[in-house]
Amino acid sequence: MSTRIAFLKGHGTENDFVIVPDPENTLDLTPAEVAALCDRRAGIGGDGVLHVVRSAAHPEAREMAAVAEWFMDYRNGDGSIAEMCGNGTRVFARYLQHAGHVAEGDIAIATRAGVKSVHIAKDGDVTVGMGSALLPEGEVTVSVGERSWPARNVNMGNPHAVAFVDDLGHAGDLLSPPPFAPATAYPQGVNVEFVVDRGPQHVAMRVHERGSGETRSCGTGACAVAVAAARRDGADPARTGTPATYTVDVPGGRLVITERPDGEIEMTGPAVIVAEGEIDAEWLESALR
Numbered sequence: 001m002s003t004r005i006a007f008l009k010g011h012g013t014e015n016d017f018v019i020v021p022d023p024e025n026t027l028d029l030t031p032a033e034v035a036a037l038c039d040r041r042a043g044i045g046g047d048g049v050l051h052v053v054r055s056a057a058h059p060e061a062r063e064m065a066a067v068a069e070w071f072m073d074y075r076n077g078d079g080s081i082a083e084m085c086g087n088g089t090r091v092f093a094r095y096l097q098h099a100g101h102v103a104e105g106d107i108a109i110a111t112r113a114g115v116k117s118v119h120i121a122k123d124g125d126v127t128v129g130m131g132s133a134l135l136p137e138g139e140v141t142v143s144v145g146e147r148s149w150p151a152r153n154v155n156m157g158n159p160h161a162v163a164f165v166d167d168l169g170h171a172g173d174l175l176s177p178p179p180f181a182p183a184t185a186y187p188q189g190v191n192v193e194f195v196v197d198r199g200p201q202h203v204a205m206r207v208h209e210r211g212s213g214e215t216r217s218c219g220t221g222a223c224a225v226a227v228a229a230a231r232r233d234g235a236d237p238a239r240t241g242t243p244a245t246y247t248v249d250v251p252g253g254r255l256v257i258t259e260r261p262d263g264e265i266e267m268t269g270p271a272v273i274v275a276e277g278e279i280d281a282e283w284l285e286s287a288l289r
Contacts, residue, residue, distance in 0.1 A: 003280075003281050003282070004278040004279065004280060004281060005020065005027065005278060005279040005281060005284075006020075006021055006276070006277075006278055006279075007019060007020050007021075007037075007044065007276065007277060007278065007279050008021070008095060008098075008273055008275065008276040008277075009044060009045075009046070009273070009274050009275040009276070010050075010091040010094060010095060010271065010272055010273045010274060011087075011091065011252075011271075011272055011274065012087035012088070012090045012091045012126075012217065012219075012269055012270060012271045012272070013087060013216065013217035013250055013252040013253035013254070013255060013269055013270065014216035014217055014251070014252025014253060015047055015085075015087035015088070015091075015215070015216060015217040015218075015219070015252065016045070016046045016047055017046045017047060017048050017049065017050045017088055017091050018037045018038060018044050018045075018046040018048075018049045018050070019049075019050045019052060019091070019092075019095050019273075020037075020049060020050070020051050020052065020279075021052045021095070021099065022051060022052060022053055023052070023053065023054045023057065024053075024054065024057050025053045025054070025057040025058050027051070029049065029051060029075065030079070031075075031078070031079025031080065032079060032288050033079075033284060033288065034049045034075045034076075034077075034078075034079040035077065035078055035079040036284060036287040036288060037049055037279070037284070038077040038078075039287075042287060043287065044279070046077060047076075047077050047215070048074060048075055048076050048077050048082070048085060048088060049074070049075040049077075050072060050073075050074060050088055050091060050092050050095070051072075051073035051074070051075065052070065052072070052073075052092065052095060052096075053070070053071045053073050054069060054070060054071065055068055055069060055070060055071040055110045056069075058071045058073060060073075060112060061073075061110045064110040064114075064115050065110075067108050067110075067115055068108040068109055068110035068115045069101075069108075070092075070096060070101065070109055070110065071109075071110040071111070072085075072088065072089060072092045072109055072110065072111050074088055074111065074112070081112070082112070083111065083112040083113040083157075084111050084112065084113035084116070084157070085219070086128055086130055086219025086220055086223070086267050087217055087218075087219045087269075087271075089109060089111065089116055089118060089128045090118070090126040090128055090267075090269060090270075090271040091271045091272075091273075092109060093107060093109060093118045093120055093126050093128070093271065094120070094126060094271035094272070094273060095273060096109075097120055098273050102120070103120075104120045104121065104122055105119065105120060106118070106119050107119075107120065113131075113157065116128055116129055117129040121268075124270065124271075125268050125269060125270060125271075126268070126269070126270075126271045127266050127267065127268040128219075128266070128267055129264055129265070129266055130156065130219065130220065130223050130264075130265045130266065130267050131156070131157060131264070131265065132263035132264060132265060133154055133155065133156055133223065133224065133227045133259070133263075133265060134154070134155040135152070135153065135154060135155075135227070135231070136153045136155060136185075137153075138153065138182075138185060140152075140153050140161055140180060140181070140182075140185050141180065141181050142161050142163050142178045142179070142180045142192050143178060143179045143180070143181075144170060144171055144172045144178050145172065147170055149163040149164070149165060150163070151163040151180070151192070152228035152231065152232070153185060154224035154227050154228055155224075156220040156221075156223050156224050156265075157220065158191065158220055159186050159188070159189075159190045159191065160190065160191045160192075160193060160220070160221060160224035160225075161180055161185075161186070161190050161191070161192045161193070162193045162195060162224055162225050162228035162229075163192070163193065163194055163195065164195050164196070164197075164228075164229075164232065165194050165195065165196060166196065167196065168194060168196055168204065168205075168206050170194065171194040171206050171208075173214075174206060174207075174208040174213060174214035175213055175214070176213075177189065177190075177192070177208060177210065178192045178208055180192070188210075189210040189211070190210060191207060191208065191209050191210055191218065191220070191221055191224075192207065192208045193205050193206070193207045193218075193221050193224060193225050193228075194206050194207075195225050195228070195229065198247075198249065201229075201233075201244075201245060201246045201247065202246065202247040202249075203225060203226075203229055203246060203247070203248055203249070204248070204249035204250075205221065205222065205225050205248060205249070205250060206251065207221045207250075209221070214251075216250065216251045216252035217250040217251065217252040217253065217255070218250070219255070219267055222248040222250060222255045222257055222267065223257050223265045223267060225246075225248055225257075226244070226246040226248055226257035226259065226265070227259060227265070229246055230244040230246065230259060237259050237260060237261040237263075238261055238262075238263060240261075241261050242261070243258050243259065243260050243261065244258070244259045245257070245258040245259075253269065253270060254269065255267055255268065255269040256268040256269065
């Protein structure tokens, strides 16, 4: 490891990341090192690390190099490897633009979940293709204290239970996972979204992400909420042939979600680079002792 390592800090609707540019994949970031970087008191702080590597230089991405020059080697804040992060993909694209690797317009980014289509708009917003939603059958309920609500089961590659409520305060502190029933609906746990209406095709949400508690933003959660709201409102783009677009307010900002007739869901929102500097490798080594 070199004496100093370049890094940047960025966020998308306050889902924040440590960005580590490493085009030739020379850094072997261990889970412990990633966790140290993401530590909000003793490190830089972030929900995850965006390791920026050329696809041709990474064994997991070489097969995608012909269509996507850059690979998002994403790590969760605890150091574990993840396939995909919607907000992280937007910030990754913003970094590529900031560094002069790409310009406004359409680009492709390789991820462990495949190649993602991204569009960088002139107004600064970034749109990322999030794939399609599955809507498993069966009734589900979620509870907080003595209150219970029916929830829509939506799968965005990860499971979501979307409950429409009268007041976001009814979600409680979201420090612990809201109970759900039946237990067989989500054997691996679930992300639970509580949603209120703000206006026509405009909702606001809070979310408990499994394993993390309440977060400031969840890209797949916002997509699940938009799909659930559309179905509740009688809109199904696959049947009508007309896209359905919903504005989703999250605690960290605002996302716009569009479901197309072909099932593809696009998420649009801000992506901001807030700082850049150097990591002291001696500090990083000492943090692991």
